[in-house]
Amino acid sequence: MTATTSADQVLTAELRSRIDHWLAKFPDTPEGRQSTVIPALHAVQDANGGYLERRHVEAVADYIGMARATAFEVATFYSMFDLDHPVGRHKVNICTNICCWLNGAEDLVRYAEEKLGVGLGETTGDGRVTLVREEECLAACTGAPMMIVDGHYHTNLTRERIDEILDALQ
Amino acid sequence: MSEQETVTIEVDGRAVEAVKGEMVIAATDRAGIHIPRFCYHKHLPIAANCRMCLVDVEKAPKPMPACATAVADGMKITTDSQRAIAAQRGVMEFLLINHPLDCPICDQGGECELQDLALGFGRGVSRFTEGKRSVEDEDLGPLVATEMTRCIHCTRCVRFLDTVAGKKELGGMFRGERTEIKTYVGEGIRSELSGNVIDLCPVGALTNKPFRFRARSWEMLSFPAVSPHDGVGSNMELHTLRDRIMRVVPRENEAINQTWLADRDRYGIEGLYSEDRLERPMIKEGGQWREVPWEIALRRAAESLRGVASHFGPEALGALLAPTATLEELYLAGQLVRGLGSGNVDHRLREGDTSDQAEAPPFPYMGQRIEELADKDAVLLVGAYTRHEQPMINHRLRQATNSGAAVMTLNPRRFEWNFEPVLEHAVAPGRMVAELAAVACALAKGGKGKGADLPDGVEALAAKSETAQRIAERLKVAERPAVLAGNMAAGHPEAATLRALGTLVAELAGGPFGVLAEAANTAGGWLAGAVPHRLAGGAEAPLSGLSAREMVERGLRGYLLLNVEPEADLWNPAAARQALSNADSVVAITVYAGDALKESADVLLPMGGFGETAGTFVNSEGRWQSFRGVTSPLGEARPGWKILRALGTVLELEGFELDNAEEVYRIVAAACEGVAPGSRYPFHKGAASAGSASGGTELAGAVPIYSGDPLVRRSQPLQHAAIAGQAEAVAAAETAGRIGATDGGMVRLEAEGGAVELPLRIDEAIPADTIWVPAALRERVDLGPPFGRLTVTAV
Ligand code: SF4
Ligand code: FES
Ligand code: FES
Numbered sequence: 001m002t003a004t005t006s007a008d009q010v011l012t013a014e015l016r017s018r019i020d021h022w023l024a025k026f027p028d029t030p031e032g033r034q035s036t037v038i039p040a041l042h043a044v045q046d047a048n049g050g051y052l053e054r055r056h057v058e059a060v061a062d063y064i065g066m067a068r069a070t071a072f073e074v075a076t077f078y079s080m081f082d083l084d085h086p087v088g089r090h091k092v093n094i095c096t097n098i099c100c101w102l103n104g105a106e107d108l109v110r111y112a113e114e115k116l117g118v119g120l121g122e123t124t125g126d127g128r129v130t131l132v133r134e135e136e137c138l139a140a141c142t143g144a145p146m147m148i149v150d151g152h153y154h155t156n157l158t159r160e161r162i163d164e165i166l167d168a169l170q
Numbered sequence: 171m172s173e174q175e176t177v178t179i180e181v182d183g184r185a186v187e188a189v190k191g192e193m194v195i196a197a198t199d200r201a202g203i204h205i206p207r208f209c210y211h212k213h214l215p216i217a218a219n220c221r222m223c224l225v226d227v228e229k230a231p232k233p234m235p236a237c238a239t240a241v242a243d244g245m246k247i248t249t250d251s252q253r254a255i256a257a258q259r260g261v262m263e264f265l266l267i268n269h270p271l272d273c274p275i276c277d278q279g280g281e282c283e284l285q286d287l288a289l290g291f292g293r294g295v296s297r298f299t300e301g302k303r304s305v306e307d308e309d310l311g312p313l314v315a316t317e318m319t320r321c322i323h324c325t326r327c328v329r330f331l332d333t334v335a336g337k338k339e340l341g342g343m344f345r346g347e348r349t350e351i352k353t354y355v356g357e358g359i360r361s362e363l364s365g366n367v368i369d370l371c372p373v374g375a376l377t378n379k380p381f382r383f384r385a386r387s388w389e390m391l392s393f394p395a396v397s398p399h400d401g402v403g404s405n406m407e408l409h410t411l412r413d414r415i416m417r418v419v420p421r422e423n424e425a426i427n428q429t430w431l432a433d434r435d436r437y438g439i440e441g442l443y444s445e446d447r448l449e450r451p452m453i454k455e456g457g458q459w460r461e462v463p464w465e466i467a468l469r470r471a472a473e474s475l476r477g478v479a480s481h482f483g484p485e486a487l488g489a490l491l492a493p494t495a496t497l498e499e500l501y502l503a504g505q506l507v508r509g510l511g512s513g514n515v516d517h518r519l520r521e522g523d524t525s526d527q528a529e530a531p532p533f534p535y536m537g538q539r540i541e542e543l544a545d546k547d548a549v550l551l552v553g554a555y556t557r558h559e560q561p562m563i564n565h566r567l568r569q570a571t572n573s574g575a576a577v578m579t580l581n582p583r584r585f586e587w588n589f590e591p592v593l594e595h596a597v598a599p600g601r602m603v604a605e606l607a608a609v610a611c612a613l614a615k616g617g618k619g620k621g622a623d624l625p626d627g628v629e630a631l632a633a634k635s636e637t638a639q640r641i642a643e644r645l646k647v648a649e650r651p652a653v654l655a656g657n658m659a660a661g662h663p664e665a666a667t668l669r670a671l672g673t674l675v676a677e678l679a680g681g682p683f684g685v686l687a688e689a690a691n692t693a694g695g696w697l698a699g700a701v702p703h704r705l706a707g708g709a710e711a712p713l714s715g716l717s718a719r720e721m722v723e724r725g726l727r728g729y730l731l732l733n734v735e736p737e738a739d740l741w742n743p744a745a746a747r748q749a750l751s752n753a754d755s756v757v758a759i760t761v762y763a764g765d766a767l768k769e770s771a772d773v774l775l776p777m778g779g780f781g782e783t784a785g786t787f788v789n790s791e792g793r794w795q796s797f798r799g800v801t802s803p804l805g806e807a808r809p810g811w812k813i814l815r816a817l818g819t820v821l822e823l824e825g826f827e828l829d830n831a832e833e834v835y836r837i838v839a840a841a842c843e844g845v846a847p848g849s850r851y852p853f854h855k856g857a858a859s860a861g862s863a864s865g866g867t868e869l870a871g872a873v874p875i876y877s878g879d880p881l882v883r884r885s886q887p888l889q890h891a892a893i894a895g896q897a898e899a900v901a902a903a904e905t906a907g908r909i910g911a912t913d914g915g916m917v918r919l920e921a922e923g924g925a926v927e928l929p930l931r932i933d934e935a936i937p938a939d940t941i942w943v944p945a946a947l948r949e950r951v952d953l954g955p956p957f958g959r960l961t962v963t964a965v
Contacts, residue, residue: 070341076345
């Protein structure tokens with residue numbers, strides 16, 4: 001009857017106002033409000049060191065008035081959300097979809113794994129980098145192979161470029 | 171279909187009539203042409219995600235899904251062309267990639283849509299050599315078993331819970347090959363309709379948990395039946411094996427339960443073979459129970475009933491009859507007691523106020539058909555939590571809200587609905603009459619219905635209430651309004667006034683008033699003469715007797731109980747226990763021999779339980795539904811009507827020479843010839859009993875969803891469900907604060923019947939100065955009636 005997490009307890013005033021900002025952009029209907037779930041989850045994830053806990057997803061769902069299960073569907077569907085497990089300071093997503101794969105992505109993933117000493121979906125021991133698991137087409141096929149690091153696109157990758165980019169991460 | 175525009179399509183060379191705009195599969199289903207499918211279901215939104223229904227459409231470049239392709243005039247479809255078959259086989263191959271080959275140990279085996287279609291469309295040998303995935307199971311609670319590795323992601327279960335049950339408790343988590351159907355948080359399913367996902371699931375991913383591994387579908391026989399719980403009379407099939415009922419599945423009836431069943435209807439049978447089932451007649455001698463042959467028990471029962479009548483006068487004898495008994499049993503029980511000269515016959519066990527009985531309609535009638543509820547545009551529920559009282563009625567109300575209807579409630583608390591009521595007016599029970607009167611007054615001012623003049627005395631009752639005003643305004647603008655009184659209203663100490671005011675409000679709003687019959691045969695009981703003032707068919711009883719409440723509160727010398735458990739089934743359980751233990755003689759015809767019954771009874775006659783007796787139920791719509799016994803009564807138990815016949819014969823009463831249950835049916839049916847349903851309860855000045863405006867704390871309570879009758883109370887899976895009732899005291903924070911009680915702490919409640927101690931839970935759904943204690947639970951028996959005055963102290 002009473003929600004187990006109250007949106008007000010989990011979401012700070014700051015977060016709530018950021019979600020309100022998005023809510024204002026959509027029609028005030030159930031479907032319209034539901035449209036804000038992705039930006040809302042992003043806002044909460046950013047404020048929580050790059051990952052989401054269950055209570056966050058529940059709070060977002062309760063706050064915008066949608067089914068919790070649907071919010072979990074969203075949070076588990078997109079690889080840009082990390083649920084349940086803390087992540088490193090930087091997220092590295094190497095595309096492994098068809099164009100990148102044909103252009104050697106598999107080899108680059110293996111190279112990055114060896115270099116960092118972690119597998120896909122894992123975080124380096126020093127908490128510096130998380131290698132995101134099996135990233136799908138990131139819509140930069142013309143520059144395949146490619147990856148996204150903390151939201152920035154890097155195209156036409158080679159082992160050397162990977163060294164450069166990863167070494168620069170603090 | 172007649173009023174709708176139709177088009178003609180051609181399917182496999184056959185002309186098929188279709189409704190414009192509908193999907194191909196709907197038209198072919200009606201025409202009896204089978205198209206394979208997994209995700210399509212006529213009562214669920216279309217997902218078109220399984221692709222099993224691909225058919226060949228002339229001029230279309232590729233096969234089209236029949237469930238998501240709208241018909242068009244002249245469309246030519248082939249369901250069995252090479253291309254269609256190749257497409258269906260291709261889909262089947264994909265579906266089987268990850269599906270385990272565990273049919274021999276799968277409960278769905280033999281009734282699995284995937285198994286059936288794989289037989290027709292699958293390849294003999296799989297080309298897939300990679301490993302199959304497996305999925306971790308989630309515990310969804312005591313009712314639905316999971317084996318999620320078998321899931322084919324049709325999302326029927328997800329869509330059902332979302333769009334029919336009203337809360338999306340399951341979702342498709344992750345994506346692609348890793349998709350898993352789950353709650354994610356592992357809290358289980360709370361819906362009162364959860365079992366339907368079992369029928370919907372085309373594979374063995376979701377199965378009936380208590381039924382698991384009990385029987386194979388092909389070993390069982392199937393018989394039509396009618397649910398013995400609420401006043402809906404849901405249609406179902408009983409599956410039996412070796413003379414035992416194994417499980418219950420829905421039987422489609424669009425007018426009643428569509429293709430659904432409430433969990434109560436489906437899992438109630440789990441209580442049928444409980445340990446305290448009475449299998450042999452017993453008599454108590456010197457405080458000891460002894461099993462005896464039927465002749466001895468019947469003679470003893472007859473002697474003790476006759477003895478009470480001759481020693482203390484027939485009016486010292488009374489019959490309390492279960493409203494879940496059949497029409498035939500209720501009729502015979504009434505005849506028996508009247509034959510002994512007493513008019514004390516009643517099946518309205520949980521009613522607190524029957525003062526309107528003389529003018530009451532022939533039976534509690536909901537004022538309309540169940541189906542019609544879905545078309546209402548405004549409904550006022552008075553003393554009704556339909557979601558738990560009558561889940562299938564609530565389902566129709568939810569359908570109405572989906573098309574924009576405004577459901578409003580006037581209840582002694584707020585509830586957890588599966589739709590958004592536009593307004594929940596929660597007031598202390600003693601204020602309900604005043605608030606409903608206020609709605610009537612507000613409607614009368616510029617009302618549109620007939621007779622905008624209010625009868626004398628309504629205004630005097632009315633509270634000044636803005637909320638009542640708002641309810642009235644919403645009803646005023648409605649085109650198809652209705653007012654329904656529920657089970658809580660029936661248990662209210664001012665129930666008669668609520669019914670009269672409900673009638674008025676509905677008349678002023680220009681819509682029907684309806685009373686939702688509490689139990690499977692509450693309506694039938696009225697028609698069979700199981701009320702103190704009327705005989706079968708409504709004829710006035712020559713000697714009018716006491717109501718159930720009066721029989722219990724005044725205390726009689728002898729009682730005949732028909733499947734009644736005094737501590738749970740009666741309005742005032744404390745008085746009932748007292749009355750029965752003081753009585754000289756208690757004869758119980760009963761399915762179970764519970765401890766409380768064993769304490770108070772002298773003779774126990776074992777009666778056939780659900781599915782073991784032929785009979786008839788009349789539902790809230792006034793629909794008569796007869797059924798047959800499908801298994802033999804357990805042990806030496808006998809169908810209730812036969813026991814009553816035998817007892818009548820031993821007592822040498824007239825009219826008990828009956829050959830079969832149909833004969834009894836014919837007698838009642840003949841008496842009911844020409845009886846027209848009605849739901850008008852006239853208002854009389856001064857009809858209201860003393861209101862309770864005088865402050866203090868009030869007690870309120872309703873029967874929890876799985877506590878209504880002896881059968882459901884014994885169903886362990888239901889008792890362990892998340893929504894089963896718990897003995898507790900619930901109050902708003904302010905009320906608790908005034909008492910000095912804290913959340914989780916114990917409180918002592920003292921009411922007219924006695925005192926109990928219960929844990930307190932704080933919930934703002936309860937109105938001020940009201941303590942909510944669920945009724946019908948053993949732990950609260952001493953409190954007496956569900957409503958009343960109360961003193962509370964923190965312990
Ligand atoms: S569990 Fe059954 S009903 Fe639900 S998606 Fe899977 S196969 Fe379909
Ligand atoms: S396949 Fe890698 S960006 Fe499209
Ligand atoms: S039944 Fe048509 S796509 Fe599933």
